[in-house]
Structures are given as structure tokens and as C-alpha cells.
Amino acid sequence: MSEVTARKKLLLISPYFPPMTDIGGKRAINLVQELPKLGWEVIVLASSAFGKKEDLSLLDAVPANTIVHRGFRSRLRNVLVFIDRLLKSEKKPKKKSTTESAKTDSTKSKKKYNSLTPYDQFLWDVPAAVSAGKKLIKQYRPDVILVNADPWSGLLAGHRLSKWSGIPWVADFRDPWSIFDEKMSGRPIWTQRQIRKNEYRFFSSASAIILNTKNASDRYQKTYEGRVIPEKFSAIRNAYNLNLLTGTEIAEDTNRNNQFKLCYFGSFRRFVSPDIMLKGFRQFLDQESTSYKDISLTIYDKKTNSIEAQIEELDLGAYIHFHDPVSPTATLSVLRSYSLLLLVVSPYYKLMIPAKLYDYLAAQKPILTLSDNAEVNQIISKTKAGKFVPYEDISGFAKALHFFFSKRQEGLLKNSEISHQFGSEHQALLFDQILRKLT
Numbered sequence: 001m002s003e004v005t006a007r008k009k010l011l012l013i014s015p016y017f018p019p020m021t022d023i024g025g026k027r028a029i030n031l032v033q034e035l036p037k038l039g040w041e042v043i044v045l046a047s048s049a050f051g052k053k054e055d056l057s058l059l060d061a062v063p064a065n066t067i068v069h070r071g072f073r074s075r076l077r078n079v080l081v082f083i084d085r086l087l088k089s090e091k092k093p094k095k096k097s098t099t100e101s102a103k104t105d106s107t108k109s110k111k112k113y114n115s116l117t118p119y120d121q122f123l124w125d126v127p128a129a130v131s132a133g134k135k136l137i138k139q140y141r142p143d144v145i146l147v148n149a150d151p152w153s154g155l156l157a158g159h160r161l162s163k164w165s166g167i168p169w170v171a172d173f174r175d176p177w178s179i180f181d182e183k184m185s186g187r188p189i190w191t192q193r194q195i196r197k198n199e200y201r202f203f204s205s206a207s208a209i210i211l212n213t214k215n216a217s218d219r220y221q222k223t224y225e226g227r228v229i230p231e232k233f234s235a236i237r238n239a240y241n242l243n244l245l246t247g248t249e250i251a252e253d254t255n256r257n258n259q260f261k262l263c264y265f266g267s268f269r270r271f272v273s274p275d276i277m278l279k280g281f282r283q284f285l286d287q288e289s290t291s292y293k294d295i296s297l298t299i300y301d302k303k304t305n306s307i308e309a310q311i312e313e314l315d316l317g318a319y320i321h322f323h324d325p326v327s328p329t330a331t332l333s334v335l336r337s338y339s340l341l342l343l344v345v346s347p348y349y350k351l352m353i354p355a356k357l358y359d360y361l362a363a364q365k366p367i368l369t370l371s372d373n374a375e376v377n378q379i380i381s382k383t384k385a386g387k388f389v390p391y392e393d394i395s396g397f398a399k400a401l402h403f404f405f406s407k408r409q410e411g412l413l414k415n416s417e418i419s420h421q422f423g424s425e426h427q428a429l430l431f432d433q434i435l436r437k438l439t
Contacts, residue, residue: 008439009041009140011133011167013158014148015072015122017046018058023355024174026328028148029058030241032066034428040435043140045133045157047072047125055327061244067140071132072157074125118194122153129157130164137165143439145169146431152177155202168207168438174238175352176216179223182271182348203228207438210431211235215375216351234434238355239427240362245332250364250415253339253408260405262297263338265331266356271348274299274307276370280397282314287398288405292318295405298338300325335363339413340386340404345371347391353379361385361422364415368400385416 012031016024032042048070062068117123136142145167147158155171162169178184178199184192203209203224209232211217217235221228253261262281268274281297288295296319299307303322311320326334335341341360345353353376360367361379367386370393371377377388387403389396407413420426 007041008039008436009043009142009144010035010435011043011045011136011140011142011145011161012148013045013072013129013133013145013154013161015047015125015129015151015154016148017044017068018062019054019056020047020049021053021055021058021328024148024150025058026241026244026355027172027174027238029061029244030239030424030427031146031148031431032062033241033243034424035431036063038428038432040432041140042066043136043142044068045072045129045136046070047122050077055329057327057329061241061329069132069136071136072122072125072129072154074128076124118191118198119153119156120151122151123156126153126156126160129154130160133157133161134164137161137167142167144435146172146435148172148174150175150177152198156198159202159205162205169205170208170210170434170438171202171206172210172236173216174212176211176220179216179219179351200224200227203232206232208434209233210434212237213351213353213375215373219351234430236427236430236434237353237422238358239422239424240358241424242332242362243424244328245359245362246329250336252415253365253413259293260295260340260408261338262295262340262342262401263335264297264299264301264342264344265335265359266354267301267325268299268304268307268344272344272346274310274344276392276394276397277342277344278310278314278316280370280394280401281319282316283394283398284401284405285316285319287402295319296321297342298323300334331359332363335359335365338365339408340401341365341367343367343369343371343376345369345373345376345391347372349373358422361416361419364418366404366413366416368397368404370397379422383416383419383422385419 012028014028016022017028018025032044035042044066046068145158145162147154147169149155149172158169178196211220214235217233221230221233298321300323311317343354343357343360350373357376361383367380369376369380369388370391371388372391380386380388387400389400404413
């Protein structure tokens with residue numbers, strides 16, 4: 001590697017960063033681990049957790065020589081955190097019936113997305129982030145600025161820093177913003193207009209725009225046709241990270257005398273419902289002469305009242321168990337302990353790919369997917385990692401479960417091969433190609 005190549009510098013603006021457990025932080029971890037191997041020095045401008053979930057073990061995933069500045073946090077943030085904690089401590093929970101609580105579950109999630117601001121809670125911190133960014137630019141003189149979004153407030157900081165310094169910047173969208181139709185429909189008209197206005201401003205000033213899926217990249221190119229140069233858009237998917245995912249050795253699950261264990265790893269929320277999966281599971285059980293001692297489904301999420309009501313209605317209580325979410329470092333070990341991994345891709349997520357799919361691929365266990373997302377289905381087919389079934393096809397899901405169960409009974413349930421093109425090393429190569437064009 002030449003001396004010139006080794007000295008390329010990147011200012012990575014990523015409010016989500018270890019020890020935060022937010023999924024957006026994983027993309028940042030991949031970059032600080034892999035880009036230095038390709039000749040980049042990465043300087044990180046991040047936030048601190050301010051009461052969000054933390055996993056201190058994630059700090060071990062950040063290379064020791066990485067420069068991390070926690071300047072994406074204003075002094076006002078301390079006041080806001082204090083007020084938030086005070087309000088929470090004064091709340092007295094009331095006991096509710098299962099039916100009432102089930103209704104509340106869905107109502108809360110709807111209110112969450114009916115946001116009045118075009119941005120997010122980090123908007124308060126943008127002035128502090130810009131100030132901190134200017135100091136980092138003066139000190140380290142980066143060649144490129146890369147914003148890991150969302151949170152969308154990071155885009156505002158990157159835009160302002162690029163305008164101030166003249167350094168090219170890259171908008172890396174993990175999820176679509178204005179073209180996520182379902183989320184946009186839950187926002188006031190004024191907020192929708194502001195989002196589109198700000199998004200266009202960022203797209204115009206950014207030197208490159210990265211989307212998380214090809215579907216999203218294609219949709220954005222069509223949306224901004226004639227206004228934003230199409231060559232600015234590209235797609236770099238999420239990726240598994242074997243440096244982060246520590247776990248047991250992979251083993252075939254072909255012992256018919258052991259329990260056939262199914263796993264759904266992740267949460268159900270607005271836009272992502274367990275309904276079809278649970279109904280298909282019930283239909284599968286009705287067609288099999290088996291008991292809860294032979295088959296189980298573990299969901300790695302907190303049990304909400306609405307899901308509990310569905311499980312009770314379908315008489316699945318003996319078969320389904322809930323487990324608290326685990327540390328990202330334990331993900332691989334957990335996934336490899338199951339016979340079959342289940343994935344639900346909501347029709348609302350037609351422009352996105354659930355991040356858990358990449359961890360599933362790293363686990364090399366068979367995957368059964370409920371999906372109408374062509375990009376997801378293509379990955380499943382290309383990697384030969386399992387089967388996909390149309391999202392609303394309950395009987396098809398039940399038949400697919402029967403297929404995997406029968407294969408296991410015959411001792412023929414095999415693991416898939418690891419596909420390196422969905423790993424963090426390949427992801428970093430794609431980033432490197434885009435970043436170097438700007439230096």
C-alpha cells in the first residue's frame with residue numbers, strides 16, 4: 001500500500017455508535033473495522049447514549065486506534081434527559097386487561113411515527129455537532145465526510161460541514177426517508193413538505209447518495225428524475241460482520257430425536273406483524289402428529305399483550321417462548337442453536353431488507369421467509385439459504401414448515417454455505433470505491 005493511499009481520511013458522522021445498541025450503529029462498526037484495511041483513517045463524530053440502551057461489550061469491536069469524538073450532543077441534551085427521566089418517574093402505571101393493553105400496544109406505535117418534526121430527537125444536537133465537526137476538520141483535515149443516517153439530523157450536520165469546509169460529503173441512507181409511503185402518510189402535511197424539501201437540499205449538495213437496497217436506489221432515481229443526477233445514486237446493502245458475531249461452530253441439525261427448534265430473531269412492531277407467521281405455524285401443527293415436546297418457536301423480543309392475545313387465540317402457548325434480546329456479539333451463537341430461522345418481510349418494507357437477514361446468512365442455518373420483496377427473495381434463491389413464501393400465503397408457510405420438518409426427520413436438513421458478498425469486507429470495498437472517486 002502506498003504512503004498516499006494510507007493517508008486518506010474519512011470523517012464518519014454517526015450519532016448511533018457503540019456502546020449504543022441501535023441497529024444503525026452496526027454499519028458504523030463495519031466501516032471503522034474494515035476501511036482502515038483499505039487505506040482509510042476513520043475519524044468518528046458520534047453521540048453518547050443519553051439513556052438509550054447500551055452494551056459495553058460493543059466497545060471492544062471498535063479498533064483501539066479509532067478516533068471517536070462524542071460531540072454529537074449538546075448541553076441542552078442533559079436538561080432534556082433529566083426532564084424525561086423526571087416525567088417517567090412520576091408516571092404511575094395502571095393495571096389493564098389483556099384486551100385493553102393489546103389495543104394500547106398498537107396505538108402507542110402509531111403515535112410514535114406521527115411526528116411533528118421532519119427530523120428526530122438528535123435535531124437538538126446539530127449545532128453542537130457542527131461545532132465539534134469544524135474542530136475535527138481543522139485538526140485532521142479529512143478528504144471526505146460520510147453521514148450514516150438515520151437519524152436524519154446527521155444529514156443536516158454533514159450538509160453544513162461540507163458547505164463550510166468545501167469537503168465532499170456522502171449521504172448514506174440505511175432506510176428511505178421521503179419515499180417510505182406508509183410512514184409519510186402518518187405525518188402532518190407540513191412535515192411531509194419539510195422532509196421532501198430538506199431531502200432534495202441534501203441530495204443536491206451531496207457528492208454521492210447511498211441507499212441500502214437496489215429497490216430504494218431505483219425508486220429515488222425515478223422520484224428525482226431531472227432534478228438530481230442519477231449517477232449520484234448507488235446501493236450498498238447491510239452486511240453481517242464475523243468480527244462482531246462470535247459464536248459456536250456450525251453443526252448440522254439432523255437429529256430427529258431432538259426438538260425441532262424454530263427462531264424468530266427480532267421485534268414485531270408497526271408495519272411488521274406476526275399474524276401470518278403464527279397462523280401458518282398453527283396450520284402446520286394441525287397437520288402434524290406431533291406435540292410441543294417435538295417442536296418449539298422462540299421469539300427474541302418482549303412479549304406484548306397484543307401478541308400474547310394472538311397466541312392465546314390460536315392455542316399456541318405450549319409451543320411459543322419469548323426470550324429477551326441478546327447482545328450483538330452473542331447473535332451468531334444463538335442463531336446456530338436453532339433448526340430453522342424465520343423471517344417476516346412486511347409488504348410495507350418493499351424498499352428495505354431486514355438487517356437480521358444478513359446475520360441469518362452468517363449463521364448458515366436454513367431460512368424460511370414470508371416475503372413479497374423481490375430483492376429479499378433473490379438473495380434467498382442466490383445463496384440457496386432456504387425458501388420464501390408469498391407474504392399472505394398461510395397454507396404455503398405451513399407447507400414450507402412441513403418441508404423443513406420432514407427433511408430433518410429424514411436426516412437431510414442441511415446448512416447453507418457462507419456467502420462472502422454479504423459480509424462486512426465486501427461492503428467496505430463498495431464504500432471504498434465510492435469514497436475514492438471523491439478524493
